[in-house]
Amino acid sequence: MCGIAGVMHADPQKPVDPNTLVAMAAIQHHRGPDGFGYEVQKDRGVGFSHARLTIIDLDENRARQPFVSADKQLMLAVNGELYDYKRIRADLVSRGARFRTKSDSEMVLHLYPRLGLEDMLPQLRGEFGIALYDRHRDRLMLIRDRFGVKPLYWTEVNGTLVFGSELKVLFAHPEVPRRFEAQGLYHQLMQTMVPGHTAFDGIHQVKPGHCLIIERSHGKLQIRDERYWDMDFPLLEERGQERDEDFYIEGIRETLMESVQLRLEADVPVACYLSGGIDSCITLGLAAASQQSAVKAFTIGFDNVDYDETAIAQEMAQSVGADQDIMRLKAEHLYDNLVETLWHAERTIYNTLGVAKLLMSRHVNQAGYRVVVTGEGSDELFGGYPSFRRDMFLHGLDTLSPAERASWQQLLSESNQLFSGAMLAENEWRDPALDKLVGFTPSCLQPWLASAIHTPGLMSESMRDQIHGYEPGRAIAEALDGDMIRGRHPLDKAQYVWIKTMLEGQILTWGGDRVDMANSMEARPPFLDHHLAERAVHLPPSMRIKGRTEKYVLREAMKGLLPKVLYEREKFAFMAPPAHTDPKKWAAMRALADQYLSDQAIQDAGLLDVNGVKALFQLHEAADTSASTQVQLDAVINHMIGVQVLHHQFVAQDIPALARKRAAELGWAA
Structure with missing residues (x-):
């Protein structure tokens, strides 16, 4: 799990600045604090850099990326994990491949020349953002995993394509403009982003399950977007006669167990995130059954009884003999860490759960862990919301x-x-x-x-x-x-x-990778394994939601693993308490608003309207405003603060200078 970055010039003779590549790696040092590397194809106008977090193959020198193939034709940088790599590696070695590392990432260098891009992609199982340059074809390929667990951004400016694992990586390049787009601002304020877009002008995401292919033609970059995978639910007429329930239950049980076991593979200890929901409880239970020693389980506890799930989490931890660590948070303290969370999330957030997750990943890292198995994706596959x-x-x-x-x-x-x-x-x-x-x-x-x-x-x-x-x-x-x-x-x-909207744009960003990797913490979601997803799309609707029971097939598949209270429990979404539900939290939010939503701050940024902001606060505090509307307006207030913070962090601040300073402080140099 790491951070990647790179550039490709339309003019192959235009030199790539190694110092810029190093700065782009340094600004994402949190993603890869264990070392960095860069490679430049001097006569091709292409360069990659990489910040490394050691999870598999702990030899810093041997497994340092970017990788270059033995024949010098391929250059590779990977962020993420590729599972089932031992089986694939053994097969490749039996066919004459020679590996130089024990890294899972290196297998891409051997699969691609043997299978080609189209046939290689189905072999990649896991969470990843991949940059692969093919010198023979003079093409750059940017590949993102099927659900978008790992981020991957790109932009084209002045005849140069710039890419990286985070927005700040692109902004560390001195030619990339840093300004809000009006439509992007609109969607930040209303929460839901347009798939593939960001809040910033000209900055795009490689879509989940897509590969961006960049080639040169007549002095220009030719960019095309190709989808290699999607959640392909059958047409109604293709569903046919339903099978016996046991057929679906056994299929889900078998594939989920395999998915969890693959995600326990690491050269460092693996822990679990544990809430009171059945998803994280299932991953903990399967992890505990797959390991000889007790699994470490980390739980967030809130001081608001309506949102706290620690009692159920404790029951699950005790039932499987897990070593549980509960981090208890006070509601008003969440806003103390909102600004830092936004620096890592790089988008606004409607609920301070993202802050809680950032604090949890820091706690887990400080406890000596850098890999956790999580429950994200279960609701998406099995109809849980x-x-x-x-x-x-x-x-x-x-x-x-x-x-x-x-x-x-x-x-x-x-x-x-x-x-x-x-x-x-x-x-x-x-x-x-x-x-x-x-x-x-x-x-x-x-x-x-x-x-x-x-x-x-x-x-x-x-x-x-x-x-x-x-x-x-x-x-x-x-x-x-x-x-x-x-x-x-x-x-x-x-x-x-x-x-396509909430999972990729919210749960996997400010509720997942971005706040976990802020503290060099790799989160692995076994429910988002594409083999499991391909089984889930063929489940009849009644096996996902049966009467009053959501995730029916999952509950039945794991019935023997779950305590009775969890097996029978209705879906409870894991969220932090909204600001208005707690006077201290509301006061903490208002303190941030006084700083970032002052008349002067609003005028300086040029994004919001002073009178509009005041009117929204007045509506929130009106006596006849319903509780549901207050929840909705809480989210809008968080977004207003968020866009102001993002402007301060990414537009007003000199990111290229900050990146160069970080590189100097780390001692990273070209």
């Missing part, structure tokens, strides 16, 4: 009588009251473009589309002018592949949209 249940029963059960439908609507209104305004909209929200594409507006997007009514009034006049007539729902709809949505069951559609 309340929004999925709403969409399934409101749009997927056309045979219900009016009385039965009314009964289900009552159930939906009663469940997950705690998350109304955040995970569920207070009132149904319809978007024409999404209705047309999906057949309905997915419930997961409704609270954020509802909050978007506040967004134009919060933006400065110059920014507001640029989004005149802009439709955020349409922008999201146009970024989704309709061929992967049309003709599917409503539950399939809802899960697909969540995976």
Whole structure:
């Protein structure tokens, strides 16, 4: 697990500055504190750099990246983990391959020339961002894992393609502009990003399951985006007759056990994150069953009883003999670390869970661990979120009588009251473009589309002018592949949209990689193994949500592993308490607002409108504002503070100078 960076010039004779490559590695030192390396193809205008976190093959000199193939034709830099590498390595060696390291990453140098790009990609199992330069074909390939667990950004400026694991890596290049885009600002303020986009002008993401191919032609860079994998739910007519329940249960059990066991492979100790949900409890249980020694389990505890899950987590830890470490957090202290969290998240966050996760990763690192197994992805594969249940029963059960439908609507209104305004909209929200594409507006997007009514009034006049007539729902709809949505069951559609928006843009960024790697902590989510996902898409909807039970097949597959209270428990989303629920936390938030949302700070940044910001606070504090609306407005306030902080960190601050300073402090030099 590391950080990668690099450049490719349209003019192959234009030299690559090694000092810039080193600075790009240094600015992401937190991703790879154990060493760095760089390589330049002097006559090709291509250069890579790499900051390394040692997980597999601890020999710093032998496994230092970027790798160059023995014939000098390939250059490689990898961020992430490639699983099942021992089997693949043995097969390659039997066919004559000669490895120079024990690193999992090196196998790319041997698979690519033997199989080619198209046939190599299915062999890559894991979480990764890969940069591979083929000198013979004079092409650069940027490859991102199937769900976007690992980040990978790119931009083209002045005939140069610049890429890196984080936005700040691109901004460390002196030619890359640092400015907000009006549409990007809009989406930061409403929470949900357009897939593949960022808040900053000209900065893109390699999409999950995609490969960006960059070649030179007549003095220009030719860039094409190719998808190699997607969550391909069957068409309704392809589903056919359902099999016996045991067929699905055994298939999920077998594949999940394999996925967990692969993610325990490391040359350093592996721990588990443990909340009170069944997902992290399952990963802990399977990890404990796969290891001889007691597994270390780390749990976050909140001082708000409505959001604290430590009691259930303790019961699970005791049931498998885990060595549990509980880190207890006070609500008001979360805002003390928000600014640091935003530096790493590089986007705004609606809930301070991201701060809690950053503090937890620091705690785990200080305890001597740098790898954890996590539960992310289970809800996405098995229908765990309340929004999925709403969409399934409101749009997927056309045979219900009016009385039965009314009964289900009552159930939906009663469940997950705690998350109304955040995970569920207070009132149904319809978007024409999404209705047309999906057949309905997915419930997961409704609270954020509802909050978007506040967004134009919060933006400065110059920014507001640029989004005149802009439709955020349409922008999201146009970024989704309709061929992967049309003709599917409503539950399939809802899960697909969540995976492309909320999972990649939120859970795996400020709830995952970015706050874990802030403290050099590699998080491995076994539920996001593509072999498991390819089984999950073929599950009948009734095996995912059966009556009142979500994730039915998973519960049944792991029934013997889970304590009774967990097996029977309804989904409880892991979140930090909203600011308005605690006077001390509200005061901590207001202190940050006084600093970053002052009239002068707003005018200096030029992003927000002073009167619009004040009006939103007044609405939040009005006596007739409902609790659900307050939850929604809490999120908007966090986003307003967030964009101001991001402007201070990435626009007002001289990032290239900061990167050079970091390199000097680390003693990293070309």
